Amino acid sequence: MERPSPRAVLAGVIALLSLAAISLVAGPAVAATGAAGPCALPRTGAHHSLGVGNWNDAYPRPDHPLDAVMIFLSFPDAHPVTTPAELAADYFPATSRFFRRSSYGKFILRPHPQPDWIQMPRSSTSYGMKRDWDDGRRSEYLRDAISVADDQVDFSKYDIVYLVADPDAPGVDSDATKVVNFDRPLHADGTDIRRVVTVFEQHPPDRNVLAHETGHVLDLPDLYHRPADGKGDWDTYVGDWDVMGSQFGLAPDLFGWLKWKLGWLDRRQVACIQENANITLESMAAVPVPGESIGTRLAVIRTGEDSAVALEARSATGNDRATCSEGVLIYRVRSETSSGGGPVQVIDTHPGTDACWDLSVYPPLADAPLRVGETYSIPGEHTRIEVADRTPSGAWTVRITTGT
Template sequence: MPRQRRPGGVERPSLRSAAAALTSLVALAATGLVAGPVVAATRDAGPCALPRTAAHHSLGLDSWNDAYPRPRRSLDAVMVFLSFPDSEPVVPPEVLAADHFPATTRFFQRASYGKFTLRAHPQRQWIRMPHPSTWYGIQRDWDPERRGAYLRDAIRAADERIDFSAYDIVYLVADPDAPGVDSDATKVVNFDRPLHADGTDIGRVVTVFEEHPPDRNVLAHETGHVFDLADLYHRPEDGKGDWDTYVGDWDVMGSQFGLAPELFGWHKWKLGWLGQGQVVCVQGGADLTLEPMAEVPVPGGSLGTRLAVIRTGRDSALAVEARSATGNDRATCTEGVLIYRIHNATPSGGGPVEVLDTHPDSGACWDRSVYPPLADAPLREGERYTVPGEHVRIEVADRTRSGAWTVRITTGT
């Protein structure tokens, strides 16, 4: 995940082009839902489930890629702490573990509505690597041979003390004070040929090179890749400019710094946390009451309708969901009904999700947002929006006493 630190921790967006702004100028004020026929909506979301494609981390969800663990049960993760001959660790392993847990476990418990628990097993001792930290050439765009050597050395050194067959996920945490450690190199590494230890194949590991204290939600972001979720940020070709133009603050897979890091409803549908009864496939139109995506129901309570989907093509769909200042989204500065496009054939980092800006002439949270122009993207009460090129209109009437959003979706000419 890229670092975008600037003086004072404030992130300033670049100006968008006039053409980009014009694509969303159809946001209109309204006093309520306009009377009219509602054709069809179904709790059988199958017609709206895009198929999985060969794209890396495809957002298609008609089937699951068995190369990845699916977080619909408890999973066990081992944290291995690596030191180097050229540096004596200053921060003990238990302090580094506390940088990430139990916060990451709580993030996923809330996001999954209690359906998934990530159980961390941090080791209590440092494991010494055979080479100095500077020897491995650690950096974001890492030389494959040096990276391979680092991973083989780490697994080999740790195998003397750790039974890897007991764990579903492996976090390799480097001494943050070692001179060769680059904090921008944190990522998930997938092996073309799995490493083998303790009678089990290790197909991927999370390499953690974070400073102490680390970026917030960084491990939630990287763990999302372990579950076959894509990067939603855009890396500029020249390394300059904004990384967050696709989704802004909306979803931790876009930015670990986001103000509203709750996973999109589409992601939750893919992971198995939303299903029949919570996802509505809109074919023609629908009047819906959408519960906030990040709101965790009381024990025994119903999830209600969380996601509306409109199929727009063989490889594309629109998603509509409500976002409010609760749960993982408690720090958001705007609330409302969020609309975004999904492209199942677009690979990770290429823009598989695009949040639609229903207020293109304004922004929000200029002192805190990773991309203020999209911070006010959701529709608010009394507003309607026609999606460019899709003949789809979304209208927001009001909010219920419980905080849900009343929405009408109309499709067709």
């Protein structure tokens, strides 16, 4: 986790018109296919690129159950005051439920918390844990952790590794929580360990923090904006609207584009808009009635070689049940932009207003979605979006006019 927690921040500061043409081209949802369709952006060399043309095999693909081991590390200079079971309960089953809901049951995260503390060979203060950790000392920590755990853990059984440090040890800094990717994989039990999640959270931890970090293990980028000096707003890109932007967001479900990349949207649920169109957008969190299927969840307008505009409906249900506002969310996607550089940027359709100052991580974007009866022209794209109606089932009727 490379952004500060609120604890750290608070410590320092407190009528429908017919359309002449309608064109909906179903886009592929399986990210590993080569023929990705006209609206799918290519995967580029950018770190955690949001291209959906093919899958990066360096990462585990969440289209099947993945097993995660959770290892609890103590230190000679502190006696743990919590148990591994108590710390495991901070993260599970909540994290598994988050991904089950977000993936519509297509991804099952199976945790395997170890029952006992495993002691590190050196004191907690000797590793110098902190944000932007020194590479050498962090490497020592990781080598020691894998080494002491190897006698008790068969790493070949697991797809994901969580290393959880004793939150009460004096050298543990909660701002150091992050995913570490290895240039050269560590090797244990006949398997390569390419990355681990290092957890240094307090007890209880920041909300949804493990869902955010697990997203990185699945090749998802940071969507927040990190100021050059570490000061100022971190949530100007996407606000509350995705856990990869903020684990504290009111609407933390993953963007439809990210779900497309991960393979959680099927072919019928992605519409490629190439001309004027009249579409019905189902809520991103809608759960199908048994025996029925969900229609379009994501509409995409290709705007360049590596760029697109996406539309999706967000409502107060599922992972987004605490959302500040409902409606059609519009955002830009750039597959050549690296993690942390703004690969997704939400378009504020109400730039003159804010919402939910007491709860939102970034009130200017809390009311970003377009509501029923409203029309918005996307700057620089000659495209107008009108939210004409909402169906009895809760879907949104949207008109898209291009070339205007």
